[in-house]
Amino acid sequence: MRALGADGLDLLALDCRDAVAWQARLVRDRRRAREIEPAEVERATRLLLERAVAGGAEAVALTGSTACGRRTSASDLDIHVVGARPSLDGIEIDVDVYATTSAVLFERLRAGDDYVQWTLRFGCVLFDAGPFRAAAVELVASEIWPSPERKLAQAGRLLDLARIVVESGDRDAAVEQARGAMTTLARWLLLADGAFPRSRAELPAQLRAIGADDVAAILEDCIDGNPSLDELAAGLALGRRLAAGVRGALVRHG
Amino acid sequence: MSIYDRALAAIDAGDVVVAITFLHLAAEAAVVTLAEREGIPTQKSHVKKAAAAHELHERHLVADDLRPVLMMLNQARKDAGYEGEDPELDAQQLGEVAGRIAAVVSRAEELAR
Numbered sequence: 265m266r267a268l269g270a271d272g273l274d275l276l277a278l279d280c281r282d283a284v285a286w287q288a289r290l291v292r293d294r295r296r297a298r299e300i301e302p303a304e305v306e307r308a309t310r311l312l313l314e315r316a317v318a319g320g321a322e323a324v325a326l327t328g329s330t331a332c333g334r335r336t337s338a339s340d341l342d343i344h345v346v347g348a349r350p351s352l353d354g355i356e357i358d359v360d361v362y363a364t365t366s367a368v369l370f371e372r373l374r375a376g377d378d379y380v381q382w383t384l385r386f387g388c389v390l391f392d393a394g395p396f397r398a399a400a401v402e403l404v405a406s407e408i409w410p411s412p413e414r415k416l417a418q419a420g421r422l423l424d425l426a427r428i429v430v431e432s433g434d435r436d437a438a439v440e441q442a443r444g445a446m447t448t449l450a451r452w453l454l455l456a457d458g459a460f461p462r463s464r465a466e467l468p469a470q471l472r473a474i475g476a477d478d479v480a481a482i483l484e485d486c487i488d489g490n491p492s493l494d495e496l497a498a499g500l501a502l503g504r505r506l507a508a509g510v511r512g513a514l515v516r517h518g
Numbered sequence: 519m520s521i522y523d524r525a526l527a528a529i530d531a532g533d534v535v536v537a538i539t540f541l542h543l544a545a546e547a548a549v550v551t552l553a554e555r556e557g558i559p560t561q562k563s564h565v566k567k568a569a570a571a572h573e574l575h576e577r578h579l580v581a582d583d584l585r586p587v588l589m590m591l592n593q594a595r596k597d598a599g600y601e602g603e604d605p606e607l608d609a610q611q612l613g614e615v616a617g618r619i620a621a622v623v624s625r626a627e628e629l630a631r
Contacts, residue, residue: 352565358564432524
């Protein structure tokens with residue numbers, strides 16, 4: 265069994281070097297998905313894959329915590345589709361489908377989108393009529409690094425939204441919104457430090473490795489803790505200060 | 519101000535992302551209140567809350583089946599929040615969604631009193 269490099273780019277280069285190697289990755293990824301998915305998640309994945317392909321999708325991948333075998337109680341099933349969004353009818357677990365056209369896939373790759381790169385580096389590619397391999401070849405050749413600025417803008421939007429959801433007093437919704445915002449903030453911090461962010465459950469360890477212990481603690485609390493609204497508000501305030509650059513020293517350079 | 523009223527205020531203010539977020543919150547909270555009384559599980563899951571909305575309609579406890587509304591709002595809030603995509607819903611459409619969930623919100627508020 266080959267070991268996965270820290271940023272996944274080394275294996276991606278091997279996988280996309282020719283059509284035979286790419287096909288071997290698909291076989292390996294499909295097997296890995298079957299091995300790591302709990303039964304109800306596997307059923308949902310299979311249904312969505314069938315529907316996506318029947319709907320003319322050019323590529324489908326399993327991404328996120330499920331693809332890493334690191335699902336938590338808060339994990340959605342994340343599916344990346346190049347093509348039309350498949351119907352979610354009859355799916356009994358929370359699913360997040362990221363669906364784009366092939367043109368948008370390449371546009372986002374070139375604009376420094378980290379999710380597209382995540383799919384190529386760490387996702388389980390379940391079906392590919394061409395766009396994922398072509399994107400992988402382009403990524404390996406160009407070594408495009410995901411844009412921290414793009415992630416920071418995303419984090420800013422989510423932190424603002426999370427703040428007003430916390431203020432609404434709906435605690436469950438506030439935890440979910442804060443988790444999304446702090447995850448995005450964590451991804452920004454890591455990208456800015458030159459580390460490629462892995463799945464959500466792996467982010468706290470990655471954050472501690474770059475000295476962002478307080479963000480790691482808040483994120484952990486949002487993933488499997490029981491934070492109060494006051495604690496969420498405090499965590500988000502820290503996030504906003506970081507995003508505004510007031511406490512940029514948390515990011516260790518060199 | 520209730521969560522539903524915050525959604526209406528956001529529609530009036532033209533803040534589409536906040537409006538979508540709070541319409542989703544208001545509709546889900548109302549469905550959970552009604553579902554809990556009926557013993558319908560929701561388990562902090564968006565898809566189960568949407569299924570509960572359908573079940574409430576099947577049992578003739580609410581006039582409208584809000585499952586497609588909940589699914590649409592859930593996807594719209596993710597697209598807007600994470601992807602920064604401009605929501606395809608305009609103020610008039612948001613007003614129509616608010617109208618559809620109003621009865622369920624009122625029913626849940628009555629029960630909560």
